Amino acid sequence: MQDFLYVLFMVGLMGLLVVLVVFCDKLIGASRTSVSDESDFSHDVALATPDEREVSV
Amino acid sequence: MSGWDWAQVAFVAAVTAVFAPLGGRYLAAVFGPGKAPGDRFLLPVEGGLYRLLGIDPEGEQRWTGYTLSVLVFGLVSILVLYVILRFQGHLPFDPTHAPGMDPELAFNTAASFITGTNWQAYSGETQASYLSQMAGLVVAQFTAAAVGLAVALAVIRGIAGQKRTVGNFWVDLTKGLTRVFLPLSLIATLVMVSQGAVQNFDGFRAAHTITEQTQQIPGGPVSSMEAIKLLGTNGGSFYAAGGAHPFENPNGFTNMFDLLLVIVLPFAIVFMFGRLVGRRRQGYVIAAVMVIILFGHTVVGMQAEAHGNHLISPTVAQAVTTRNVGGNMEGKEVRFGAAGSALMTGGTMGTTAGATDSALDSYTPVGGASALVAIVLSEISPGGDGGGLYGILMMVLLAVFVAGLMVGRTPELLGKKIGPTQMKMVVLYSLAIPTVVLTLSGISLVLAGPSTAATNPGLHGFTEIVYAFSSVTNNNGSAFGGLIATSAYYQTTLGLAMILGRFVPIILAMAVAGSLAGARVHARTRATLDTTGPTFGAFLLGVIIIVGGLIYLPMFILGPIGERLIT
Numbered sequence: 272m273q274d275f276l277y278v279l280f281m282v283g284l285m286g287l288l289v290v291l292v293v294f295c296d297k298l299i300g301a302s303r304t305s306v307s308d309e310s311d312f313s314h315d316v317a318l319a320t321p322d323e324r325e326v327s328v
Numbered sequence: 329m330s331g332w333d334w335a336q337v338a339f340v341a342a343v344t345a346v347f348a349p350l351g352g353r354y355l356a357a358v359f360g361p362g363k364a365p366g367d368r369f370l371l372p373v374e375g376g377l378y379r380l381l382g383i384d385p386e387g388e389q390r391w392t393g394y395t396l397s398v399l400v401f402g403l404v405s406i407l408v409l410y411v412i413l414r415f416q417g418h419l420p421f422d423p424t425h426a427p428g429m430d431p432e433l434a435f436n437t438a439a440s441f442i443t444g445t446n447w448q449a450y451s452g453e454t455q456a457s458y459l460s461q462m463a464g465l466v467v468a469q470f471t472a473a474a475v476g477l478a479v480a481l482a483v484i485r486g487i488a489g490q491k492r493t494v495g496n497f498w499v500d501l502t503k504g505l506t507r508v509f510l511p512l513s514l515i516a517t518l519v520m521v522s523q524g525a526v527q528n529f530d531g532f533r534a535a536h537t538i539t540e541q542t543q544q545i546p547g548g549p550v551s552s553m554e555a556i557k558l559l560g561t562n563g564g565s566f567y568a569a570g571g572a573h574p575f576e577n578p579n580g581f582t583n584m585f586d587l588l589l590v591i592v593l594p595f596a597i598v599f600m601f602g603r604l605v606g607r608r609r610q611g612y613v614i615a616a617v618m619v620i621i622l623f624g625h626t627v628v629g630m631q632a633e634a635h636g637n638h639l640i641s642p643t644v645a646q647a648v649t650t651r652n653v654g655g656n657m658e659g660k661e662v663r664f665g666a667a668g669s670a671l672m673t674g675g676t677m678g679t680t681a682g683a684t685d686s687a688l689d690s691y692t693p694v695g696g697a698s699a700l701v702a703i704v705l706s707e708i709s710p711g712g713d714g715g716g717l718y719g720i721l722m723m724v725l726l727a728v729f730v731a732g733l734m735v736g737r738t739p740e741l742l743g744k745k746i747g748p749t750q751m752k753m754v755v756l757y758s759l760a761i762p763t764v765v766l767t768l769s770g771i772s773l774v775l776a777g778p779s780t781a782a783t784n785p786g787l788h789g790f791t792e793i794v795y796a797f798s799s800v801t802n803n804n805g806s807a808f809g810g811l812i813a814t815s816a817y818y819q820t821t822l823g824l825a826m827i828l829g830r831f832v833p834i835i836l837a838m839a840v841a842g843s844l845a846g847a848r849v850h851a852r853t854r855a856t857l858d859t860t861g862p863t864f865g866a867f868l869l870g871v872i873i874i875v876g877g878l879i880y881l882p883m884f885i886l887g888p889i890g891e892r893l894i895t
Contacts, residue, residue, distance in 0.1 A: 273431040278407065284824070285403040288831050289396065295839035296392050299749060304556065
C-alpha cells in the first residue's frame with residue numbers, strides 16, 4: 272500500500288510539473304507576437320567580432 | 329589562516345585557471361557544430377545507441393519537447409531506482425546482506441540521486457547493496473550530471489541561438505555521458521585507486537584487533553563512485569562518513585584531487601558558454617563573478633575555522649604549532665586540518681556537491697553560515713554541472729533588465745531583447761526555491777514532532793532544520809547534522825523538496841530559453857548595454873547578493889548570525 276502511494280505521489284508530482292510546462296508555454300505563446308514569424312535570421316548581424324566567434328550554436 | 333592554507337587556495341585557483349578554459353574548449357567542440365575530438369571512435373557508438381533507442385539524432389526539439397523529455401526521463405529513472413532499492417535484498421551483488429529499503433527511505437533516496445541532490449538518509453555500508461550502489465546510485469549520478477549539462481546546453485541555444493528549437497535532449501544526454509562523464513570518471517577512478525581508495529566486491533572483512541575484539545571492515549566498489557560523485561557535482565558517498573572515510577579519501581592528495589574534480593568542470597561549462605555564443609568575454613565575466621562568490625564564502629569559512637572556537641575550553645590548544653594543526657578541530661580530520669576541511673566545504677558547497685570531509689554541525693556559527701550562504705545563493709559559485717550556468721544566466725537576465733531600466737537602455741542579452749515574459753519567468757525562478765525552503769522549514773518548525781527532530785536546542789537547532797531544506801531544495805545534499813531526518817515526515821518532505829527544487833527551476837529556465845529561441849537578434853550599437861565588462865560583472869554580483877540577502881536574511885538572523893551574537 273505504501274509503495275502504491277509513493278509511486279502515485281511521484282507520478283502525480285511529475286504530472287503537475289507537466290502542467291507547469293503547459294502553463295509556461297501558454298504564457299510564452301500569449302506574449303509572442305509577430306516576432307515568432309521572424310524566422311529568417313541568416314542576415315542577422317554578428318553577435319561578436321570574428322575572432323571571438325569561433326563556434327556558434 | 330596559515331601560509332599553507334593560503335597555498336592550498338592558490339593551488340586550487342591555479343589548477344582551475346589552467347584546466348577550466350581547456351575544458352571549456354573541449355566541451356564547445358563536443359557540443360558545437362563541426363568535428364570534435366573522439367568522433368572517430370565515439371560516433372559509431374553513439375549512432376548504435378540512437379538506433380537501439382529509436383532516437384533521431386537530427387530531430388530537434390522545441391523547449392516544451394525538450395523539457396518533457398527531461399521530466400519523463402526523470403520520472404522513469406526515479407521509479408526504476410525506487411524498485412531497485414526496495415527489492416535489493418532479493419537481487420544479486422549483495423555481499424553485505426543489505427535488506428530492501430523501507431518505502432519512505434527508497435523514495436527519499438531515489439528522489440535524492442535522480443535529482444543530483446545525494447542527500448543520504450541511509451548508511452551506505454549496511455543499507456545499500458553493491459548492486460544498488462553500482463547499477464542504481466552511480467548510474468543516477470552519471471545521468472543527473474548529464475541532464476544538468478544537457479539543460480544548460482538547451483538554455484544556451486535558446487538564449488543565443490537563431491532557431492526556434494533548442495536541440496535534442498537524448499543526443500545531449502548521450503554525448504554528455506560518452507564524451508564527458510564516462511571517460512573523465514574512468515581516469516579519476518584509476519587515480520583514486522592508485523592512492524589507496526578501495527575498489528572491490530569483498531563485502532565485510534573481519535579484523536581481529538590488539539584488544540582481542542573483532543571489527544568488520546567494509547569494502548566495496550568505492551573509487552568508481554567517488555569519481556562521479558565529485559565530477560558530476562553529486563556528492564553521494566559510498567560510506568556514511570563520506571570524504572572523512574580513509575578508504576574513500578585516503579590522503580591529502582586525494583582530498584585536493586577531489587576538490588579539483590568538483591570545481592573544474594562547472595567552470596569549464598561557463599567557458600564553453602562563452603565559446604558557444606561567440607563571446608568569450610561574456611563567459612569570463614560570469615566566471616569572474618562566480619570566483620568572487622566562491623572565494624568570499626570559502627575564505628570566510630576557512631578563516632572562521634582556523635581561528636578556532638571560543639566556546640571550547642582554554643585548556644584545549646587551538647593555536648597552530650608544529651605539533652598541532654590548530655583551529656576548531658571538533659568534527660574534523662587531523663590530516664586535513666581545520667582550514668583545509670573548510671576549504672573542501674567551500675568548494676563542494678558552491679558546486680551542489682555537498683561532499684564534505686568534516687562535520688558541519690561542529691563548525692563555528694560563521695563557518696556554518698559560510699556553507700549555508702553558498703547554498704542559498706542558488707548554487708552559482710560555480711554551481712553544479714550545467715545547473716550553475718543556467719542558474720546564473722537567470723541572474724544575468726535579471727541584472728540586464730534592472731541595469732537597462734536604470735540607465736535607460738533597452739535590456740538586451742546577446743542581442744535579444746528581454747521583456748516582461750522573460751522577467752516573469754526569471755522572478756518565478758528566483759522565488760521557486762526560497763518558497764519551497766521557507767514553507768517546508770516553517771511547517772517543520774511549528775509541528776510538534778518534526779521540530780523536536782533537531783537534537784540541539786535554540787538557534788542551532790533552527791539552523792539544523794533550515795539547512796536541511798535549503799540543502800535538498802538546492803540539490804546540494806550535504807547534511808548539517810544534528811537533525812534526525814529518518815521519520816516518514818522528513819523522508820517525504822525532503823524528497824518532495826528535492827524534486828521541486830530540481831525540476832521547477834529547470835522548467836522555468838527552459839521556458840525563458842523557449843521564449844527567446846528564434847527571437848530577433850539586434851545589432852549592437854553604442855546604446856546597447858555592455859554585458860561583457862567589469863561594470864556589468866559588479867552589477868551582477870550586487871543583484872545576486874541583494875536578491876539572496878533580501879530573501880534569506882531573516883533566516884540567517886534567526887540561525888547562525890543570532891547564534892554567533894549570543895554565544
